[in-house]
Amino acid sequence: MVDERTEGVMIDLHCHILPEVDDGAASLDEALGMSRFCVQDGITHVVATPHCHPFTRLLRSDILPHVTRLNDELARAHVPLTVLPGSEVQVADTVAYRSGFEAGLYCHLGDGRAFTLLEFPWKDELYPADAPELVSWLHRQGMTPILAHPERHRYFEENPERLRALVEAGAWPQVTVDSLLGNHGPAPQSFGEKLLRSYSESVLATDAHNLRRCSGLSAGYVWVQERLGPQRANQLRARAELVLSALVGHA
Numbered sequence: 304m305v306d307e308r309t310e311g312v313m314i315d316l317h318c319h320i321l322p323e324v325d326d327g328a329a330s331l332d333e334a335l336g337m338s339r340f341c342v343q344d345g346i347t348h349v350v351a352t353p354h355c356h357p358f359t360r361l362l363r364s365d366i367l368p369h370v371t372r373l374n375d376e377l378a379r380a381h382v383p384l385t386v387l388p389g390s391e392v393q394v395a396d397t398v399a400y401r402s403g404f405e406a407g408l409y410c411h412l413g414d415g416r417a418f419t420l421l422e423f424p425w426k427d428e429l430y431p432a433d434a435p436e437l438v439s440w441l442h443r444q445g446m447t448p449i450l451a452h453p454e455r456h457r458y459f460e461e462n463p464e465r466l467r468a469l470v471e472a473g474a475w476p477q478v479t480v481d482s483l484l485g486n487h488g489p490a491p492q493s494f495g496e497k498l499l500r501s502y503s504e505s506v507l508a509t510d511a512h513n514l515r516r517c518s519g520l521s522a523g524y525v526w527v528q529e530r531l532g533p534q535r536a537n538q539l540r541a542r543a544e545l546v547l548s549a550l551v552g553h554a
Contacts, residue, residue, distance in 0.1 A: 312347040313540075314547040315520055316412065317420060317451060317477055317508035320386065321369045324361060325353045327512045331376060336514050338377055338384045344519035348385045348547055350412050352420050356393035363410040366390055387550055388414040391451055393422045395429045397437040404444075411446065413550030420477070422451040427458040430465070438472035448474045449546075452510055454482050454495035466498075475504040475542075480523035481516065499531060499539075506542050 319327025320337050328334035341349055351370055353361045370388045377384055390410040394400045403409055411419040419441070423430055431437070441448050450469060453459045453476050459466040470476065476498050482491040499505050507524065511517040528536040 312544070312547060313345050313520055314348040314350070314543050314550075315341065315346050315509050315511070316350050316389075316418075316449065316506060316543065316546060317352050317391065317479075317510045318349045319351075319353060319391075319510070319512045320349055321351045321353050321366070321373060324365075324369055325359045327353065329513065331373075333513060334373060335376065335380055335382065337511060337517055338382045338386075340514065340517055340519065342382060342384050344521050346384065346520055348387060348550075350387045350389040350420075350550070352389045352391040352412075354393070354422075355390045355409060356422070361390060361410075362408045363388075363390075363414070364408075366410045367414065387412070389420060391420050391422050393424060394434070394437065395424045395431060397431050397433050400437065401440065404441075412449070412546070415550060416445055417549040418447050418449055418546055420451055421448045421474075423453075423456065425456065430458060434465075435468040435472040438469050438474045442473040449477050449506060450474050451477055452479045452482065452491075454478055454491045454498055455487055457490070460490060460494045470502055470504060475506055476502050477506050477508050479510045480507060480518050480520060480526075481510065483523055483526045484518055486516075486518065496530065499527060499535065503538065504542075505539065506546065507539050 320334055322328040322331045322334040355361050366388055373386050388410050389412040392409050438448050453466055478495045478498055482495040485492045524536050
């Protein structure tokens with residue numbers, strides 16, 4: 304059952320909305336513009352997921368103050384959007400990741416211990432061979448990893464058993480709306496559809512970075528409804544609401 308606090312809401316689990324911290328919103332004005340777009344799209348909650356990788360290593364202590372400031376600015380601007388903390392943590396070295404996890408360095412979704420957003424490196428040779436073991440380890444810590452945009456990783460498309468191993472270990476694939484709309488090219492579009500058909504664990508998100516890369520969630524749910532049917536669209540909404548229920552329950 305979905306928590307009653309999540310009725311009539313829509314959450315974006317992956318969004319680079321924090322201004323001037325990574326390759327997302329370049330200014331407060333752009334962040335407010337993205338926020339207004341989200342509200343018009345029907346989104347009520349956004350998880351801010353700035354990068355945490357070797358080039359932009361944003362940790363929990365960095366992120367929380369930025370989230371507080373953006374929520375304050377949204378209140379001043381009368382924009383009815385709630386921004387929750389989080390991050391997109393890239394994993395190339397699972398030993399280093401575990402060390403950072405145990406030290407409490409990372410900002411998980413909602414700053415809680417239920418869900419975390421993981422990104423794997425874009426290059427095949429940097430993909431950690433023991434990634435499924437890391438997913439299993441996270442599950443033993445009570446955490447469900449959500450995999451950022453696997454439909455855009457060529458090595459998952461070319462070797463789908465890699466992704467299947469992660470899902471079987473307990474990870475959820477996060478498919479990006481822009482991929483389904485064809486904005487990342489034909490391969491992510493077709494593979495994204497295949498993932499939605501293959502994995503009931505999938506969730507939708509925008510991975511929005513700016514006003515030019517900000518298609519919203521509604522278009523994704525419409526796309527799914529038209530191609531995969533209303534039942535599949537409702538399943539995706541329900542799964543996102545389940546995550547939100549855990550995040551607001553923690554808050």
